[in-house]
Amino acid sequence: MIFQLFVALFMQPPAGQSEFVPLSQLPESEKLPAAPLLVIAYAVFLVLMVFYVWTVWRRLNKVEADMRTLEQRGMKNAR
């Protein structure tokens, strides 16, 4: 009970902002750095290309495997 009273009295959230104050210049600490965006852009390209080549390679392997299976089945039927 006393603990709940303590929480209610002393652990209140901060008061809401009552007004907005205009500022013409953004502080340096708030400015969005360009480097991470640049690195992400180049990394996305690399990942995209590797992923695409991998999907083509995987599909090509599957087609080749299917062809081998079909040819083997054909040879068995011929016998």
Add this chain to the structure above:
Amino acid sequence: MRKAFAPLAVVTGLLFAIAPFVIANAPYEQTMLLIQKIFYFHVPSWVAMYCGLIVAAIASILYLFKGSKAADRYAVSAAELIVVFGLNGLISGPLWARKAWGVWWQWDVKLTSALLLWLMFVAYLLVRKYGGPGSEKLAAVVAIFGAAVSPFVYVSVNIWRTMHPKTSVVPDIIKNPTTGFAGPLLLSMLAFVLLFCLLLMLRVRLAERQDALDELYLAYED
């Protein structure tokens, strides 16, 4: 064509290996500074996509009017690459815009029409995959329509008011090599076009093998 694959792969690999160093040494743009360096992968991505559009359109016309199966293989391969390079352009663009414009995306005519063009080729691939027999012809019409619309996407920045830079930026850079932007841009463009050619050859090979497999299935069914 297959003999050219290995030397082409080596040249492309070398170009992509030296590109980061050339881009890092390129001068900064006065207002956009570091983030402008996305330009060297963003613009070539769209150049590669437009190469895909030309191939897809010519191949689709040949398929529709001559019934060439080989042309159809080129069309579907180019369409897939349009989606891949277009996706790269659509991801790198917002990363650049976030810093340069302060927003990830702007529903202006250039960005929206580029997205719609890309979606048109996503639709092409969906039609090819799930459209059933005869979907090749419908997809070919979609590809021709997409290619016919693409010049309007390119010139839209000159017609309508948009935040996107005008089409004159790239020709101006190439005309004035002393600014230092032309070298890295041309190198990246060449690397992307060669990569497009390589991936097209690889994808066409897959399409050839898929057609051979289909013929084999038909032969066994008979």
